[in-house]
Amino acid sequence: MKSHNFITRDESAMYYECGYSADNAILLRFGSELKFITDSRYASEARQLCKKNIAIEIIESGNIQLEAITQIQKHNIKYLQFDPTRMCVDEYFAIKDITILEPNPNFTQEKRMVKTDEEIMILLESQRLNLKAFDSFAKFIAQEGKEKDEKFLWYKISDILSNFGQFPLSFEPIIGIESNAAKPHALPSDRTFLQNGDTLLLDCGLKHKRYCSDCTRTALFTDKDFTFNKNQDFSNLQSHKKDSPLSWQEKQKIYDIVRKAQMNAIQNLRSGMSGKEIDKLARDVIEQSGYGKYFLHSTGHGIGLDIHEMPFISKRSETIIEDGMVFSIEPGIYLENVFGVRIEDLVVVKNGRAEILQ
Incomplete structure (x- = not known):
């Protein structure tokens, strides 16, 4: 005892x-x-x-x-x-x-693991501030991002997130252009430049009242438009003669599979499930689509005062999910040296179901 x-x-x-x-x-x-x-x-x-x-x-x-x-x-x-x-x-x-x-x-x-109502409200505000930073960064990318290298973009998102030092960062931002997005925790390079037709993966978060936020988006950059929303249309690549091992149809397919996997987990998870049962909701979608070996990490992790804390949403997690728990749902597909997609949101379990913090 x-x-x-x-x-x-x-x-x-x-x-x-x-x-x-x-x-x-x-x-x-x-x-x-x-x-x-x-x-x-x-x-x-x-x-x-x-x-x-x-x-x-x-x-x-x-x-x-x-x-x-x-x-x-x-x-x-x-x-x-x-x-x-x-x-x-x-x-x-x-x-x-x-x-x-x-x-x-x-x-x-x-x-x-089980957050109080006050903690959930702080986490919600933390994530809202984080998503606001995503919007500000998207505007910068649309106006000035072309031909900027990853390291410069890393410094820029870090500045936006901290808001002149007002907010500590939850972790060092992860930013990957095109094939670098196939590294789940890519380090920024000063030799990889953002060009028309590139995909850009951004994973970042900040701390509000000590509580962490976390979000990942994968988005397509063109001269016409740039946004971090989850409706990404790769058919825009038809007008760009970009040298890539994958066609725009293949990229769209992979992106849509990841999005479907995430939504399947969010919509169907319930309190009383184990972490591994929720992981399976996302993983099954990717495996049944033929990309199972390219999903290289767990589906999610708890978040709060630490960026990674219990409960873990993984193939091995026996933790039983309860109302009041807050965690990420972040499936991904990573084709080494070619292309990578990850989509991440935070959810809180209320009345037995998941609600996205946004």
């Missing part, structure tokens, strides 16, 4: 529990009381910003690990829950002989 007592250095877990975090801190829970141990650089802010309606003690120390040991011994803590995927070896060996450490992988994420 797992103890309610725990130890963590995870900043998202700290913030969730007490409303503040620091990169050099340890959070302990002993029963109903929290102990936030940090050094003099952060102690003052911790006293100001930690929640006032909880039982918490801010402890300032020049050696936070030694102080944690002192607190465990002082309060005679017999059992202490920890996350073996996050605790470092040094800390484990320093503590293991003074209390019984109970391993519980990702226990702090499990606590956060």
